[in-house]
Amino acid sequence: MLKKLLLFALAGAALFTVGILIGHFGIKKKNSSPLPEWVQEVAQDVDENLIEKFIAQVDNVQIEENLKVLTQVPHMATTAGDEATVEYMLKRWQDRDTGLDAAWREDYRVYLSFPDKDKPNNVTVVRGSDVVSFIREKEKTYSTEHDDSDVVQPYAAYGPAGHAKGKLVYANQGKVSDYEHLNGTLGNLTGTIAIVRYGGAGRADKGINAAPFGVIGVLVYTDPYDINDGKMSDENETYPHSWYLPPSGVERGSYSTSFGDQLTPYLAAKSDTYRIDEKDITGVSPIPIQPIGFEDAQMLICELDGPEAPETWQGSFPCKYNLGGPGFKNTSHFKDCDVQLDIYNKAELKDSANVMGVIWGSVEPDRYVIYGNHRDSWVHGAVDPSSGTAVMLEITRILGQMVKTGTWRPRRTLIFGSWGAEEFGLIGSAEYAEEYISKLSQRTVAYINVDISVFANATLRASASPIAQDVIFTASKQVKIPGSDTVSVYNNWMQHSNRTSPTYGVIPNMGYLTGAGSDYAAFMHYLGISSMDIAYTYDRSKTRARIYPTYHTAYDTFDYVSRFIDPGFTSHQTVARTAGNVLLRLGDSILLPFKCSDYAESLEQYLSVAVENFEAELKTNGISMESLKEAVKSFRTAATSLEQTISSSDVVGNSPLKARRINDQLMLLDRAFLNPLAFPDKYGFRYRM
Amino acid sequence: MLKKLLLFALAGAALFTVGILIGHFGIKKKNSSPLPEWVQEVAQDVDENLIEKFIAQVDNVQIEENLKVLTQVPHMATTAGDEATVEYMLKRWQDRDTGLDAAWREDYRVYLSFPDKDKPNNVTVVRGSDVVSFIREKEKTYSTEHDDSDVVQPYAAYGPAGHAKGKLVYANQGKVSDYEHLNGTLGNLTGTIAIVRYGGAGRADKGINAAPFGVIGVLVYTDPYDINDGKMSDENETYPHSWYLPPSGVERGSYSTSFGDQLTPYLAAKSDTYRIDEKDITGVSPIPIQPIGFEDAQMLICELDGPEAPETWQGSFPCKYNLGGPGFKNTSHFKDCDVQLDIYNKAELKDSANVMGVIWGSVEPDRYVIYGNHRDSWVHGAVDPSSGTAVMLEITRILGQMVKTGTWRPRRTLIFGSWGAEEFGLIGSAEYAEEYISKLSQRTVAYINVDISVFANATLRASASPIAQDVIFTASKQVKIPGSDTVSVYNNWMQHSNRTSPTYGVIPNMGYLTGAGSDYAAFMHYLGISSMDIAYTYDRSKTRARIYPTYHTAYDTFDYVSRFIDPGFTSHQTVARTAGNVLLRLGDSILLPFKCSDYAESLEQYLSVAVENFEAELKTNGISMESLKEAVKSFRTAATSLEQTISSSDVVGNSPLKARRINDQLMLLDRAFLNPLAFPDKYGFRYRM
Incomplete structure (x- = not known):
C-alpha cells in the first residue's frame, strides 16, 4: 500500500509537474504575450561602456597615417590631387571590415576661380614702362613638395582679372574706417593701389571697401605682427625652424562674401540648374586684388612716403609705416614708381565632389546626426583641412568596425560628409544643404564640424549652438588631455578660456557660430540645424597669431604638422575622442543630450x-x-x-x-x-x- | 479499488489542474514580462465601428439649433454680435458633458475697415450741385432682421475714403482687358466713374485696374445674369419667394488682394507687434469704390449713352448695355448728369478673437489635425460662415461626448479653430498661422476647412491637396446622401462632377486649393500644410449663379437657409458626416490615410x-x-x-x-x-x- 501510495504520489507529482509545465509554456497568457524584440530595442540608451571602448580605440598612429596619405600631393578643389582624395575616402568608407554601411560621391557643377597657369598673375614696381622690381610669383622652396608644379600660385579667388597701375598707399586692414581715415588724411585716393594686411575685414571686403574711394587695385599681405609674433627671418626664426610663416608665404583664399555656388544661389548646382549671369554675382571685389608675402610687403611699405600711419596701423617691419605720398619716398630707389597689378584669374565651371557615407540608425533611421569636414585644400593642406579629415577617418574606422562586426549600430542614422570646394566658399556643404533642404531640415538632429582639428596643441576650442553646450561638456569631461591620465579636456579648456555662468559658475567659454568660417554655415545659418565646430587650439598666452601661421600657404604640409603642430598626433587623438564622443551621444541617447x-x-x-x-x-x-x-x-x-x-x-x-x-x-x-x-x-x- | 483509483485519479487531476494554474499564473515567464499597456495602445488603428457610430450620431436637428443660435444677430468681426458668438463657442467647447479637453480665446489687434455710422457712404446722380437721384444706402427690409441697426451698410472694406464725381462708363467686370477695351473705344477715361459687375476679377482689382486709365471712382454690382439666373423681381421671383437675390441686395466684401492683417505681414498682430505704415499697404484700390444693388445698377446702366457694349458684356437688364458717352443719353432724365461717390470708410485697430479648442491625442499628442472655420459674418451670415460653424459644433459635440465619457480619445491631437475676421481677409487664421508658424509647420498633419458648409443641396464639393484625395473619397463612400440609404456621397458627387484618372478611371473631380477663398490659405499656401475645403454645393445643370445669391448680403439669414438652402438641414448633416469622417481617419489611423x-x-x-x-x-x-x-x-x-x-x-x-x-x-x-x-x-x- 505504501508502495502504491508512493507510486500514486509520484504519479501525482508528475502530473502536477506536467501541469505546471503545460500551464507555464503551453498556455498563452492573456495580457502577457512575449515582449516583442523592438520593445527592448527602443529602450536601449547610450552605452557608456561603448563610449569608453571607443575612446580607448582612437589611435594617434592611425591618424598620422591618414594624414600622410591625405597630404601626399596638393589637392585643391577639382584637381587631380582632389580626385585622388575622393578615391581614398571612398576606398576607406567602402572597406569590407572598417567601412560604413554605404558610401558614394555626389558631384556638383560649381563656379570656381583660378589663376592662369600660362599667364601667372604678377605684381611689379614700375617706373613708366620699366620694371624696377618684381613681386614673387611663387613661395620659396624649402623642400621638394613646396616646388610641386601643382602648388597653385598665390591669388585671390574670385578677384577679377585686370590691370591696374598706380601710386601705392597703405590702408591698414582695408576696413571702411581705414579707407575713410586714409582718404581724409591724403585727400584723394583716386587711381591709387592700396596695400592692406589680413585681419579686421573679410578678404573680399578689402577690395569692396576700397573701390568707392577710387582705389583701383589692392595688395593683401600678412603682417608678421599678426601672424608670427613678430618673427621674420627664415634663417632661424620661421618654418622650417619653427611653426612661423616664412617671409614668402602667402595666404590664399576665397575673396567672396557669400557662401555656396555663386551662380546657383539656394539651388543645388546640378548640370541642369538655372544659373544667374556672372555679371549679377555680388560680394566680390570690383577691382584687381592680389595677396603677397610679407617679405615683398616690407619692401613696399618701408619705402612709402607720406604721413606716418596711426599707431594701431603699425606692424612688425623695422620701419615706420607711412600712408604713402601716395607713392614712395623721394629718397627711395622706388622714387616716382607705380605699383602695377596684372591679374589673369579666370572662372570655370568644374565638377566638384562631396563624398558621403552613412551608418543607418536602428531605431530612428529618419533622424540624422551629420559629421563633416571639407576635403579640398589650397595646397597640401595638412592642417587645413586634412587634420580634420584624418580625425574623421579614424572615427569612421572604429565605428565602421563596430558595425561590420555586428557589435553596435547607432539608434539614429549617422551621415558623414567629406565636402568639396570649401575653400572657394563652403560650396560642397552648401550645395548639399540646398539639394536636401527638406530632408535635412526635417530630420537632422545636429551637425558636427571638425575642419582644422588641431590649430595648436594647447586646449579644446568649441563653438556651437547653446543647446549643444552640455553634450560637449559631458564629452570633454570624459576625455583626458594628451599625456595625462587625470586632467580632463574640460578642466584644461576651462583653464585656458572660461566665463562665469549664472547657472553653473565658472565653466569653459564655448563660442557661438556667428560667421561663415567653415562648413557649419549652411547647416546653422541657412537651415537652423544645431551645429558645432570642434578643434584643438592655441595657448593665447603664448602667441597672438590670428591663425596658425602657414594657413593657406605652401608650407601647410605633413612635415609641418608632425614637427610643429602636433608631434605624436595626440592632440588629433584628443579631438577624435571628444568629437566622436559627442557624435555617439547624439546618435545613441534615447533623449537628445540637448539642454x-x-x-x-x-x-x-x-x-x-x-x-x-x-x-x-x-x-x-x-x-x-x-x-x-x-x-x-x-x-x-x-x-x-x-x-x-x-x-x-x-x-x-x-x-x-x-x-x-x-x-x-x-x-x-x-x-x-x-x-x-x-x-x-x-x-x-x-x-x- | 475502482473507487480508490477514481479518487487518486481525481486527486491527480486536481494536482494536474493546480499545476497548470500555478504554472500559468504563478511563475513569471522568462523573456516574457507582461506586455506594457502602451504597446497595445500604439497598435490601436482607426476604429471603423466608431466611425459608423459617429455617422449615426450626427443630428440635423442639432445643426439647425446651432445655426439658429449663431445667427440671432449680425456678427460682423469685433462687433457685439461677434463677441456673443465668441461666448457661445466657449460655452459649447467648455461644456462639462459635450465639450473639448480645453477651449480658450486668442485675441489679435487687427486692422479693419468700416463705413462711418454717422456719415454713411453715399452715391448720387447729380447735375451740377443738384442731386437728381440717390442710390440706396441700405438694403430693403422684408423682415425685421433686415432692418437691425447692426446691419452694416454695404461698403467696400479697405476702399479709401474720398469723393469722386464724373461721367459714368460701363467696364464689364473691371479686368485689365475690360478697361483696355473701354479706353480703346471711348478714347479717354480720365475723370470717369466706372460701373462694373462682380466676377472675373478680384474685388480690389476692379479698382486697382481702373486707376491707371484715369478712372476716379468705381461702382460694383451683381448682375442678375451672374447671380440670379436672370431673375429680378421681388414681387415673386427673388427672396423671400426664392433663394434669388432681391434687387436691393449688395455683396459686401474685403477689397484687398492680400490675406492676413495688413499692418503686420508675416507677424502675429499682437498689441506690441511692429506695424508698417498705413501708406505702405499694397493691394487695395487707390480710388473710391462702392458696391450697390442691381436695382440701382439697372437705373444707371440702362441710361448710358455711347457705343453698345460687346455681347459678352451684356447682362440681364432689359436694355442694351452701352459703354457710356461717357455719361448718360441725351434723351435720359440723367442727361448731362455725373455720378458722385462720397465714401467715408475708416480703418481702425480692433481686437478680434479666435476661439480655439483641443482634444489631446493619446499616442501622438504632438501631431495635429486642425479643423476650422471662421465665425465672423458680414451680416447674419447664416450660410457664410454659420452653416460651417453649425456643422463644426455638431462634430465637436459628438467627439466631445465620446471623450468626456471615456469611450474614445484620438491617437493624434485634434485642434478646432473658430477664426475671427475672415471676411476682412482671412485674418484670424492667418495670424494664428503666423504666431505658431514653427509648431504648426512641424506638427500639423492636415487642415480641414469647412466654411460655408452648404451652398446648395445637390452634391459634395471638395478641394484639397492631391495627397488627401483618397481619404476624402473613402469618407464620401461611407456616407449616404440625404434621403437615401443606398446612394453614397461619392457616387452622387461623381455623377455631378467627374474626371477620368489614368489610375482609377472615372472618379469625382476634386479641385485644387488655388486661391485664397477661405481660411485654408494660410495653412496651404503659406505653411504648406496639406489642406482641404469641403462643402455641399449646386447642381450646375440647374443654375449658373456664381455663388449662392444672397452671399454677403442682409438676406443671408436663418430663414433663408431653412427655407431655400437646406430645408431639414440634411445636407448640413451630410457634410458633418463626411468632414467628421475625414477628421477621424486623419486623427486615428496608425498610418496617415495620405496617398x-x-x-x-x-x-x-x-x-x-x-x-x-x-x-x-x-x-x-x-x-x-x-x-x-x-x-x-x-x-x-x-x-x-x-x-x-x-x-x-x-x-x-x-x-x-x-x-x-x-x-x-x-x-x-x-x-x-x-x-x-x-x-x-x-x-x-x-x-x-
Whole structure:
C-alpha cells in the first residue's frame, strides 16, 4: 500500500509537474504575450561602456597615417590631387571590415576661380614702362613638395582679372574706417593701389571697401605682427625652424562674401540648374586684388612716403609705416614708381565632389546626426583641412568596425560628409544643404564640424549652438588631455578660456557660430540645424597669431604638422575622442543630450547686453524693450517646463513616441530661430539667435 | 479499488489542474514580462465601428439649433454680435458633458475697415450741385432682421475714403482687358466713374485696374445674369419667394488682394507687434469704390449713352448695355448728369478673437489635425460662415461626448479653430498661422476647412491637396446622401462632377486649393500644410449663379437657409458626416490615410498640360523640358517606392517609430513644395504645387 501510495504520489507529482509545465509554456497568457524584440530595442540608451571602448580605440598612429596619405600631393578643389582624395575616402568608407554601411560621391557643377597657369598673375614696381622690381610669383622652396608644379600660385579667388597701375598707399586692414581715415588724411585716393594686411575685414571686403574711394587695385599681405609674433627671418626664426610663416608665404583664399555656388544661389548646382549671369554675382571685389608675402610687403611699405600711419596701423617691419605720398619716398630707389597689378584669374565651371557615407540608425533611421569636414585644400593642406579629415577617418574606422562586426549600430542614422570646394566658399556643404533642404531640415538632429582639428596643441576650442553646450561638456569631461591620465579636456579648456555662468559658475567659454568660417554655415545659418565646430587650439598666452601661421600657404604640409603642430598626433587623438564622443551621444541617447535651459541663459545674456547698450537711448526715442524682456522670460519658462517634463519622464519604460516628442522639440528648437522675414539674399544668414 | 483509483485519479487531476494554474499564473515567464499597456495602445488603428457610430450620431436637428443660435444677430468681426458668438463657442467647447479637453480665446489687434455710422457712404446722380437721384444706402427690409441697426451698410472694406464725381462708363467686370477695351473705344477715361459687375476679377482689382486709365471712382454690382439666373423681381421671383437675390441686395466684401492683417505681414498682430505704415499697404484700390444693388445698377446702366457694349458684356437688364458717352443719353432724365461717390470708410485697430479648442491625442499628442472655420459674418451670415460653424459644433459635440465619457480619445491631437475676421481677409487664421508658424509647420498633419458648409443641396464639393484625395473619397463612400440609404456621397458627387484618372478611371473631380477663398490659405499656401475645403454645393445643370445669391448680403439669414438652402438641414448633416469622417481617419489611423501616388498623378497631369502648351515654343528658344520630365518621373518612382514600403510594413506589430517615419514623410510632403526662393511679399503664396 505504501508502495502504491508512493507510486500514486509520484504519479501525482508528475502530473502536477506536467501541469505546471503545460500551464507555464503551453498556455498563452492573456495580457502577457512575449515582449516583442523592438520593445527592448527602443529602450536601449547610450552605452557608456561603448563610449569608453571607443575612446580607448582612437589611435594617434592611425591618424598620422591618414594624414600622410591625405597630404601626399596638393589637392585643391577639382584637381587631380582632389580626385585622388575622393578615391581614398571612398576606398576607406567602402572597406569590407572598417567601412560604413554605404558610401558614394555626389558631384556638383560649381563656379570656381583660378589663376592662369600660362599667364601667372604678377605684381611689379614700375617706373613708366620699366620694371624696377618684381613681386614673387611663387613661395620659396624649402623642400621638394613646396616646388610641386601643382602648388597653385598665390591669388585671390574670385578677384577679377585686370590691370591696374598706380601710386601705392597703405590702408591698414582695408576696413571702411581705414579707407575713410586714409582718404581724409591724403585727400584723394583716386587711381591709387592700396596695400592692406589680413585681419579686421573679410578678404573680399578689402577690395569692396576700397573701390568707392577710387582705389583701383589692392595688395593683401600678412603682417608678421599678426601672424608670427613678430618673427621674420627664415634663417632661424620661421618654418622650417619653427611653426612661423616664412617671409614668402602667402595666404590664399576665397575673396567672396557669400557662401555656396555663386551662380546657383539656394539651388543645388546640378548640370541642369538655372544659373544667374556672372555679371549679377555680388560680394566680390570690383577691382584687381592680389595677396603677397610679407617679405615683398616690407619692401613696399618701408619705402612709402607720406604721413606716418596711426599707431594701431603699425606692424612688425623695422620701419615706420607711412600712408604713402601716395607713392614712395623721394629718397627711395622706388622714387616716382607705380605699383602695377596684372591679374589673369579666370572662372570655370568644374565638377566638384562631396563624398558621403552613412551608418543607418536602428531605431530612428529618419533622424540624422551629420559629421563633416571639407576635403579640398589650397595646397597640401595638412592642417587645413586634412587634420580634420584624418580625425574623421579614424572615427569612421572604429565605428565602421563596430558595425561590420555586428557589435553596435547607432539608434539614429549617422551621415558623414567629406565636402568639396570649401575653400572657394563652403560650396560642397552648401550645395548639399540646398539639394536636401527638406530632408535635412526635417530630420537632422545636429551637425558636427571638425575642419582644422588641431590649430595648436594647447586646449579644446568649441563653438556651437547653446543647446549643444552640455553634450560637449559631458564629452570633454570624459576625455583626458594628451599625456595625462587625470586632467580632463574640460578642466584644461576651462583653464585656458572660461566665463562665469549664472547657472553653473565658472565653466569653459564655448563660442557661438556667428560667421561663415567653415562648413557649419549652411547647416546653422541657412537651415537652423544645431551645429558645432570642434578643434584643438592655441595657448593665447603664448602667441597672438590670428591663425596658425602657414594657413593657406605652401608650407601647410605633413612635415609641418608632425614637427610643429602636433608631434605624436595626440592632440588629433584628443579631438577624435571628444568629437566622436559627442557624435555617439547624439546618435545613441534615447533623449537628445540637448539642454534648452542653456539656450535660455544665452538669450538672457544677449538681452542684458542689449539692455545695457541700448535701453536708455531707445527709451528717449519712445521705444520700449519690455516686449523683448517678456519674450526672453517666456522662453525661460518654456525651457524650465520642458526640462521638468524631461526629468519626470520615464522614457525607457514608455512608448518611444514619448521620447520622440521631446526630442523633436529639442531638435527643432534652433529651427524656430530662422527668420521668416529674411529676404532671399539673406537666406544664407537667416538664423538669428 | 475502482473507487480508490477514481479518487487518486481525481486527486491527480486536481494536482494536474493546480499545476497548470500555478504554472500559468504563478511563475513569471522568462523573456516574457507582461506586455506594457502602451504597446497595445500604439497598435490601436482607426476604429471603423466608431466611425459608423459617429455617422449615426450626427443630428440635423442639432445643426439647425446651432445655426439658429449663431445667427440671432449680425456678427460682423469685433462687433457685439461677434463677441456673443465668441461666448457661445466657449460655452459649447467648455461644456462639462459635450465639450473639448480645453477651449480658450486668442485675441489679435487687427486692422479693419468700416463705413462711418454717422456719415454713411453715399452715391448720387447729380447735375451740377443738384442731386437728381440717390442710390440706396441700405438694403430693403422684408423682415425685421433686415432692418437691425447692426446691419452694416454695404461698403467696400479697405476702399479709401474720398469723393469722386464724373461721367459714368460701363467696364464689364473691371479686368485689365475690360478697361483696355473701354479706353480703346471711348478714347479717354480720365475723370470717369466706372460701373462694373462682380466676377472675373478680384474685388480690389476692379479698382486697382481702373486707376491707371484715369478712372476716379468705381461702382460694383451683381448682375442678375451672374447671380440670379436672370431673375429680378421681388414681387415673386427673388427672396423671400426664392433663394434669388432681391434687387436691393449688395455683396459686401474685403477689397484687398492680400490675406492676413495688413499692418503686420508675416507677424502675429499682437498689441506690441511692429506695424508698417498705413501708406505702405499694397493691394487695395487707390480710388473710391462702392458696391450697390442691381436695382440701382439697372437705373444707371440702362441710361448710358455711347457705343453698345460687346455681347459678352451684356447682362440681364432689359436694355442694351452701352459703354457710356461717357455719361448718360441725351434723351435720359440723367442727361448731362455725373455720378458722385462720397465714401467715408475708416480703418481702425480692433481686437478680434479666435476661439480655439483641443482634444489631446493619446499616442501622438504632438501631431495635429486642425479643423476650422471662421465665425465672423458680414451680416447674419447664416450660410457664410454659420452653416460651417453649425456643422463644426455638431462634430465637436459628438467627439466631445465620446471623450468626456471615456469611450474614445484620438491617437493624434485634434485642434478646432473658430477664426475671427475672415471676411476682412482671412485674418484670424492667418495670424494664428503666423504666431505658431514653427509648431504648426512641424506638427500639423492636415487642415480641414469647412466654411460655408452648404451652398446648395445637390452634391459634395471638395478641394484639397492631391495627397488627401483618397481619404476624402473613402469618407464620401461611407456616407449616404440625404434621403437615401443606398446612394453614397461619392457616387452622387461623381455623377455631378467627374474626371477620368489614368489610375482609377472615372472618379469625382476634386479641385485644387488655388486661391485664397477661405481660411485654408494660410495653412496651404503659406505653411504648406496639406489642406482641404469641403462643402455641399449646386447642381450646375440647374443654375449658373456664381455663388449662392444672397452671399454677403442682409438676406443671408436663418430663414433663408431653412427655407431655400437646406430645408431639414440634411445636407448640413451630410457634410458633418463626411468632414467628421475625414477628421477621424486623419486623427486615428496608425498610418496617415495620405496617398502620394495621387500626388504623382497630379504632377503628371500638370506636366502633360505644360508640355502640350509650351514645349514646342520653348524648344524653338533652346529651352528643354527634359529636366522637368525627369523630376516628375523621379517623383513617381519615389511615390511608388514609399507605397511599397507602406504596403509591406507591419506597422501594427512594430515599433510605432516605423509608422511615424512613414507618416512624417507623408505629413511633410506638401511642405517640400514651399518655394525656398519666394520673396517675402510672396510668402503668402509660396506653396507651388
